[in-house]
Amino acid sequence: MPVFKSRIKLALTQRKEQGLNRSMNVVFAGNQSILEHEGKRYINFSSNDYLGLANDQALVRAWQQGLSVYGSGSGASPMVTGFSAAHSNLEAALTEWLGYERAILFGSGFSANQALLFTLLEKSDVLIQDRLNHASLMEAGALSSAKMKRFKHNDIEHLKSLINREDNHLVVTEGVFSMDGDCSPLKDIEAITRANHAWLAVDDAHGIGVLGESGGGSCELSQVKPELLVITFGKAFGMSGAAILCDQATGDYLTQFAKHHVYSTAMPPAQAYALTHAVSIVQEQSWRREKLAELSEVYRDSLKDLDGFVETQTSIKPFVLGGSELALRVASDCRQNGIWVTAIRPPTVPKGTSRLRITLTANQTNEHVKTLSMALKQALGAQ
Template sequence: MRPDQLAGALSQLQAEHRLRQRAVLDSPQGARVSIGGRDYLAFASNDYLGLANHPALKAAMREAIEEWGVGSGASALVAGHFAIQQQAEEALAEFVGCEAALLFGSGYAANLGVVSSLVGRGDAIFADKLNHASLNDACQLSRAEFKRFRHNDLAHLAQLLQNTPAASRLIVVDAVYSMEGDEAPLAELLQLAERYDAWLYLDDAHGFGILGNGRGALVEHALQHPRVVYMATLGKAAGVAGAFVAGSRQLIDWLVNRARTYIFTTAHPPAQAAAVLASLQLIEQESWRRLLLQEHISALRAALMETSFRLCSSRMPIQAIIIGGNEAAVQMAGDLQDSGIWVPAIRPPTVPAGTARLRVSLSAVHSGQDVSQLAQALVRLLR
């Protein structure tokens, strides 16, 4: 795109009700946030367990800053790997039942680094059509043949696997799909990976902290296996930032040597690792957060089930309400904001054309009254 085309392109996005603008927060994340001088009951954050502003995480980070400083200086392979980060990696590996783990600066970086280090030219990737954008980018940048199968369609995937001459094969899925809240059939996917000699890469960004008593999709489905490569982000249910990849010791050693997004980037601040360790303790010990979250999910679905809203099937804190058109979704989100409720309108290209939606994110810091207030506001909009 030329510089003189930017204004017209932005105007086109505006006309299509797809122009994105950031809401500037004047408060920490929580059930209620302040935006532009106004307080909102918020259902936008992926802070599912309500840990992003937890006193224990803040204290752990403050203490770690005093001990370890703020910046890491350089990449871990150049300036050194902090002992506190090694401790966090060992704790994360044990938490999800794997031999080893490796911290990354973000889930996006982890996906790019892992996929491109496992496959390349002459290989093939088989990816669910509803995978996160970061997974799609990783697949395209790997230079492997990129094949997409229909969402959760095992027969279609098996057909693609059967007909490939690729030397190495990688199946890539989200464990929980971020815009629908539904889940991948992981046990069946592992069976296909075994049958067709493929890796199985799981992006558990939205399952970690929730599934498997908080330990994620690997534990939920008992999927610890040499073919499985596991990734989870730490900025959602864990309440911190960054991501980690877990698997066999050999896999992690390979990533340290070949994952470019790990090798060629400054390591994330060591204090984040201390917050991760504090978060793991809360995830394990405070199961009431998940129980309360399930109550919220059930209450919202029950309140909307008898309405004409099209609600995606999900047992997760992601509850997507399909609206259809971009303008209608933006209008409904705006009407909710007018009533003091913050719910984001998700539009293409994040979701397919014609499926613009309200994406409700529930959290353990919401009260039952908060969820009831949201449901009542949505029903009023229908009237």
């Protein structure tokens, strides 16, 4: 008798009992500053569309243009017939902008991270990751044949104590941490990896587009060049997909051996065409980064005196409340007042650090942020 049914039932019951159950909401305009749900309108503080591009009309037109030239789908994996001029142009735009020899495209950041670790690591290697790295990296590290060590979040001394020159190390960190919005000390991490003849991989899903003069992300801001840079297009680029940037030989290696690349349908060429436009928009429209800086100031000025406020340099503003129930209650009170914020609970964040994950996007207004601040104060009984 298969045990799947009873196992599934038990897991679901436990999740509910722990107050950790999550649900999907049918939302309209979830990629805009005002979203609609069940006939009500809410100011959206939950999307990762940091630069406000997910509904940008120029980008929509670019995608439509791409569709009329290339059709709907790529038709095959990249090594068969799925690789087009649109893909090649996107890769060229990325390598030129970010200063690498190769860019390898993937359908998602999750698959890019998994492809990277599964393909690069062998049994004799040691993988060292920041303990708050994304689930895609943690899972791939745990399942890879390499030995995995985790260093305390952003703790340089701990990293130093784990690394040596004898073993073949790959150090992996995020540029901006998705649940905390803080930045990795990349300059120090790069120095330690170099001193130990290790390689560094940076997943900059939340930094690319947002940080750095040209939007080149955490690495541009910190002036570091990891051997491997993962960027994703589902956040600041307002679309989806991902790329790994690396040198020529590593690119050739990933192209040959990364199963997520070889055995997966290439992204639609129209998407690659639109993403090439997004690469230009991200670099050229610096007003979007300036708007984020302005919103960040309004956010800090209105909320800095509240318990739970955390200052960050990025668009991610965690408001840490502690218990899951409190986080859910505050999110629900905010929703009553027309603010859409998401409560993030374990296992996504460590126990006792449940929070609202508030995100700023360039299409919000200062008034939106002030309205959020009033709703939050009311929910916390602070006014």
